[in-house]
Amino acid sequence: MGKEVLYLKIAKIMMEQIQTETLQFGDKLPSLRSAQKLYNVSLNTIKLAYMELESRSLIESRPKFGYYVSHTSQRKLDLPSVTKMKDSKIEGTKEDLIDKVFGTISDSGITQFALAIPGKNFLPLAKMKKSIINVIKSKNDFGTNYEPVQGNHNLRREIAKWSLVMEGKITEDDLVITSGAMNAIYNSLMAVTQPGDSVAIESPAYFGILQAIQLLGLKAVEIPTHPVYGVDLDALKKVLPKLSACCFVTNFNNPMGFQMPNEHKKELVRLITHYNVPLIEDDIYGNLYFGAERPKPCKFYDEAGLVMWVGSVSKTMAPGYRVGWVAPGQFKDRIIRQKLVQTVCSPSLYSDVIADFLEYGRYDHHLRMFRNKVYSNYLQIQRAVTSYFPDNTKISEPKGGFMLWLELDKRICTEDLFDEAFSHKINFAPGRMFSQYDQYRNCMRLNYALEWTDRVESDIEKLGNMIKNNI
Known part of the structure; x- marks a missing residue:
């Protein structure tokens, strides 16, 4: 049997295990060496099989840890829509909406899903303090x-x-x-x-x-x-x-x-x-x-x-x-x-x-810690949105960073939802901010680079309930 056919055959076996949930989200796959022995093939054949699964976003590689079944493999919500080229009248950016969202930047009582700013627990504050002292002493x-x-x-x-x-x-x-x-x-x-x-x-x-x-x-x-x-x-x-x-x-x-x-x-x-x-x-x-x-x-x-x-x-x-x-x-x-x-x-x-x-x-150490925290939060927010938001919610699939884009039921206006959420000390970035046209009114952006606490989990649930109540 040719090498090309063999690696695809192995990939198909694993694909079926993922689809039937024999292998579930978060499960670790055998190492390359273990899989080589398991299937009695060359190391290169296993690498090609894993690359095929990665290209389909069914598994993901985590540095120094190995290969895992990805969230994408069992996602229950669709991806957001792709907009078409617009030739309609330009509305301009929503300055008042942007001002309203940025007006919450210093309010520590707000659960800050809106602004693209990492929480303090993500920042190397102690080491930055050392750098400040070093510079003051040397200048x-x-x-x-x-x-x-x-x-x-x-x-x-x-x-x-x-x-x-x-x-x-x-x-x-x-x-x-x-x-x-x-x-x-x-x-x-x-x-x-x-x-x-x-x-x-x-x-x-x-x-x-x-x-x-x-x-x-x-x-x-x-x-x-x-x-x-x-x-x-x-x-x-x-x-x-x-x-x-x-x-x-x-x-x-x-x-x-x-x-x-x-x-x-x-x-x-x-x-x-x-x-x-x-x-x-x-x-x-x-x-x-x-x-x-x-x-x-x-x-x-x-x-x-x-x-x-x-x-x-x-x-x-x-x-x-x-x-x-x-x-x-x-x-x-x-x-x-x-x-x-x-x-x-x-x-x-x-x-x-x-x-x-x-x-x-x-x-390098700081970035590694930062990435681990952000990835952990990504898994948490994906799970929370899937659990608490309506089933027709569409959700993005970021490969990094800390932004999540959601497309909600067309009956939802996230500008109105922002005001309701803010009254509960929760904020987010309404979709209308992200275009010069009158579109994305039923979309929102969530920042997940914040300390994941019981309150954050609860606020995602509250946000989901608000959306359900407005449909």
């Missing part, structure tokens, strides 16, 4: 002097060092330090567009990007987006000749959570290179993967310097420090000139603290 100027406009040299070097996913393609000279990722995105948009230009974004899209596009007098072109595979490249290709830029979150997208497959990333880079259209790639969640390794960004495949790669520590270490960066490729000089006019330089104290942490704070 004669106490952080009062100007830094180079491009950004703190030590920080740029440490970021380049930790950008292992780029396999040495990024150096400290390629990076410009910014005031968080949104400042990097805003500056990148400003560097490659003029008022009236068109910029492609996902649909749904992070509302901060929508606001930046609007503020710069640009036109957002919302591209249909699949909850697992990401942007519809065929739809994008049709409008690319009319675009001045694209702005996408390719790894663990906000709000959908998808990880664009590598082949799609390569094709996206090929397309933008062919049409000479810059891509602003927000990779802020890239280190928060659930799988075996960090996914490559589009920047990795960029040879023309058209991809502007954006990152930040806001989602993993210190949201309030506002330390971000961009590798702007061929647009670096423009970004630096803009930064000189806008802010002259970044605050040196915060840059030095982050640089110190990256050098001495065991960043």
